[in-house]
Amino acid sequence: MSETRGVMIFAEQTGGAVHPVANELLGKGREIADALGVELSAVLCGSCMEQDAQELIYRGADTVYLFDDEALATFDIMNYRANIVALVEEVKPDIFLLGATPIGRSLGPRLAAALGTGLTADCTSLEVDDEGHLVQIRPAFSGNILAHIKTVTRPQMATVRYKIMQALPRDPGRQGTIVRPNLIIDEPLAKLSKVPTDLEKQLGVSEAEIVVCGGRGLKKPEDVAMLSDMADALGGVVGCSKPLVDLGWMDKEHLVGFSGNTVRPRVYFAVGVSGSSQHLIGMRTSEKIVAINSDPTADIFEVADYAITGDLYEIVPKLTAAIRESRERDETADFICS
Amino acid sequence: MFRIVVAVKQVPDMERVKFDTVAGRVDRSSAPAVVNPVDLHALEMALRIRDEHGGEVVVISMGPQQADSALKECLARGADRVVLLADKAFAGADTWATSYTLASAVKKLGGCDLFICGEKTVDGDTGQVGPETAEWLGFPHVNYVREIVSIDGQLKALCDMSDGMYLAQVTLPALLTVTRKAHRPRYATPQRIFAAVDATIEKWGTTELADLATSDNFGLRGSPTRLTKVVVPPVEGRKGERLGGSADEVVAALVERLETGGIL
Numbered sequence: 106m107s108e109t110r111g112v113m114i115f116a117e118q119t120g121g122a123v124h125p126v127a128n129e130l131l132g133k134g135r136e137i138a139d140a141l142g143v144e145l146s147a148v149l150c151g152s153c154m155e156q157d158a159q160e161l162i163y164r165g166a167d168t169v170y171l172f173d174d175e176a177l178a179t180f181d182i183m184n185y186r187a188n189i190v191a192l193v194e195e196v197k198p199d200i201f202l203l204g205a206t207p208i209g210r211s212l213g214p215r216l217a218a219a220l221g222t223g224l225t226a227d228c229t230s231l232e233v234d235d236e237g238h239l240v241q242i243r244p245a246f247s248g249n250i251l252a253h254i255k256t257v258t259r260p261q262m263a264t265v266r267y268k269i270m271q272a273l274p275r276d277p278g279r280q281g282t283i284v285r286p287n288l289i290i291d292e293p294l295a296k297l298s299k300v301p302t303d304l305e306k307q308l309g310v311s312e313a314e315i316v317v318c319g320g321r322g323l324k325k326p327e328d329v330a331m332l333s334d335m336a337d338a339l340g341g342v343v344g345c346s347k348p349l350v351d352l353g354w355m356d357k358e359h360l361v362g363f364s365g366n367t368v369r370p371r372v373y374f375a376v377g378v379s380g381s382s383q384h385l386i387g388m389r390t391s392e393k394i395v396a397i398n399s400d401p402t403a404d405i406f407e408v409a410d411y412a413i414t415g416d417l418y419e420i421v422p423k424l425t426a427a428i429r430e431s432r433e434r435d436e437t438a439d440f441i442c443s
Numbered sequence: 444m445f446r447i448v449v450a451v452k453q454v455p456d457m458e459r460v461k462f463d464t465v466a467g468r469v470d471r472s473s474a475p476a477v478v479n480p481v482d483l484h485a486l487e488m489a490l491r492i493r494d495e496h497g498g499e500v501v502v503i504s505m506g507p508q509q510a511d512s513a514l515k516e517c518l519a520r521g522a523d524r525v526v527l528l529a530d531k532a533f534a535g536a537d538t539w540a541t542s543y544t545l546a547s548a549v550k551k552l553g554g555c556d557l558f559i560c561g562e563k564t565v566d567g568d569t570g571q572v573g574p575e576t577a578e579w580l581g582f583p584h585v586n587y588v589r590e591i592v593s594i595d596g597q598l599k600a601l602c603d604m605s606d607g608m609y610l611a612q613v614t615l616p617a618l619l620t621v622t623r624k625a626h627r628p629r630y631a632t633p634q635r636i637f638a639a640v641d642a643t644i645e646k647w648g649t650t651e652l653a654d655l656a657t658s659d660n661f662g663l664r665g666s667p668t669r670l671t672k673v674v675v676p677p678v679e680g681r682k683g684e685r686l687g688g689s690a691d692e693v694v695a696a697l698v699e700r701l702e703t704g705g706i707l
Contacts, residue, residue: 119604119605119606120606180604182583182584182585183583186578206605207586207587207603207604207605208604208605210570210571210574210586211574211584211586212574213571213574214538214542214570214571214572214573214574214575214578215574215575215577215578215584217539217571217575218539218542218543218574218575218578218579219578221667222539222667223537223539223666223667223668224538224539224571224575224668225668226538226568226569226570226571227568227569240671241668244676245568245673246457246462246468246469246566247457247462248676249462249469249675250468250673250674250675250676251673251674251675251676252670252672252673253670253671253672253673253674254668254669254670254671255668255669255671256667256668256669257667257668257669258667294583294613294614294617295583295584295585295611295612295613295614295617296611296612296613297585297602297604297609297610297611298609298610298612299606299607299608299609299610300601300607300608300609300610301607309605315706357623357624364565364568371706372701372706393704393706394681395697396683406683407680407681407683408680408681408683409681409683410681410683410684411683411684411686411697411700412683412684412685412686413685413686413693413697414685414687415690415693416690419690420690420693420694423690423691423694424694424697424698427694427695427698428698428701428707431698431701431702431707432707435707
């Protein structure tokens with residue numbers, strides 16, 4: 106491994122919008138590329154994405170390889186694979202990163218098998234060792250351990266969890282190049298088309314600025330509504346810990362923790378959540394954590410900024426009312442000032 | 444004949460397994476081994492397709508000799524044939540080497556029309572073996588399938604992506620990974636359980652796969668990723684503030700802090 110040939114990241118998009126994990130990959134990728142003294146590039150597949158390619162440069166990319174064709178507007182596993190494998194074989198990056206999203210988890214393994222190289226899933230940390238090898242760190246066994254993994258082949262590939270790495274601030278002064286490689290477009294063998302559902306407009310728990318998370322402290326499925334009401338008052342989203350999914354009270358989309366979503370909201374309310382290691386790994390990097398639990402020894406208090414011991418059935422309705430009152434006061438104040 | 448291959452893995456029961464924080468690994472003797480839960484949903488999907496369209500369901504698993512009990516469970520639940528891929532040379536495989544071995548076994552079977560597996564295992568938790576196997580086989584794949592809509596030359600299925608539900612139209616042969624939202628697994632019948640207990644499980648090793656695979660690609664030797672270190676992470680606490688008093692008092696105190704913090 107005498108020469109290193111750059112860091113490449115996959116910037117995924119759905120419906121023409123680049124997933125924010127791409128900026129996080131660029132943030133981490135920039136750090137690694139600078140440490141190794143190599144170039145950072147991004148791959149973007151989509152339709153009419155020139156402006157988005159430019160945005161990736163503002164976020165840290167030196168080069169953006171843009172595969173721009175109507176046929177690539179929606180994720181097409183085989184056509185994405187064909188174009189990216191050809192690109193990687195030509196550019197020969199030393200490191201290739203993807204987001205650990207449904208698209209990244211589908212595409213990454215195919216690329217790795219096709220390129221004859223290893224892939225580490227779901228990394229929460231990436232480091233470069235003294236010899237310039239990528240150390241891929243991922244939680245294993247329900248987050249009880251952190252496994253350090255290295256790859257003996259090239260490129261060294263990893264999928265990286267969303268909301269773990271830091272994006273760089275947008276810098277419209279940054280210069281970079283957009284390259285449009287030759288396209289390979291075949292008849293799609295696996296074609297995806299979106300099915301309209303009630304759920305699609307809802308903000309996901311991993312994107313939310315405020316999360317109200319319920320746990321085993323809830324006594325019956327109807328009580329989830331109480332948390333939804335609090336989330337509504339805050340303009341946030343409801344999450345849950347694993348027992349509520351296992352009980353069938355909430356869908357897995359709302360699950361926060363090792364087997365679900367990682368969240369990093371401005372405020373995380375843990376309501377009746379005991380704080381198992383599997384749960385903590387999914388929320389401990391939240392900016393502020395408020396924990397409400399009847400058990401003063403609950404593990405969740407170890408990571409909380411504000412710890413409230415008490416009955417959630419008494420506190421949550423009062424808190425929801427107080428939040429609404431505070432918001433109304435704000436609106437009245439705005440009205441008076443204008 | 445329409446052949447559906449299902450891949451399953453025997454895993455420790457992660458809800459019950461104890462963790463050795465000193466050695467940094469699970470104590471496998473502390474919990475029973477089970478079939479990876481979502482794999483049973485994959486098997487159920489295969490059995491339903493077979494029941495409706497005909498054909499056979501072959502379940503394969505790579506693992507130690509004891510993993511034959513997982514395959515006996517699949518027989519009891521309705522599989523037509525099971526094959527255990529057991530060989531010391533397969534040990535220590537990462538997802539690349541595992542998928543290579545599974546794909547080699549499919550070739551040994553004479554190929555298949557459909558390959559179905561769970562979206563991921565509860566112990567490895569990577570979700571990579573399915574798509575990697577598809578690449579080795581040259582099949583298109585669809586992840587996170589929850590329901591088959593139709594099979595008529597091509598297969599239509601509903602799958603969950605992060606931004607909603609998608610209809611996938613895939614050309615056969617193909618590989619599907621399924622989620623736990625897919626059909627609830629059927630129970631084994633007593634007759635099938637009795638038959639499965641006494642069944643002799645077909646076992647393949649490097650010898651059986653010799654013509655179809657390069658043995659350098661098996662197991663730890665074939666694995667491009669290497670575990671170099673295991674760290675038991677310390678719990679990093681926060682200097683939390685305990686808010687005490689009556690419910691009204693704690694609510695007032697919290698709202699005041701949220702207002703000061705610019706959150707309200």
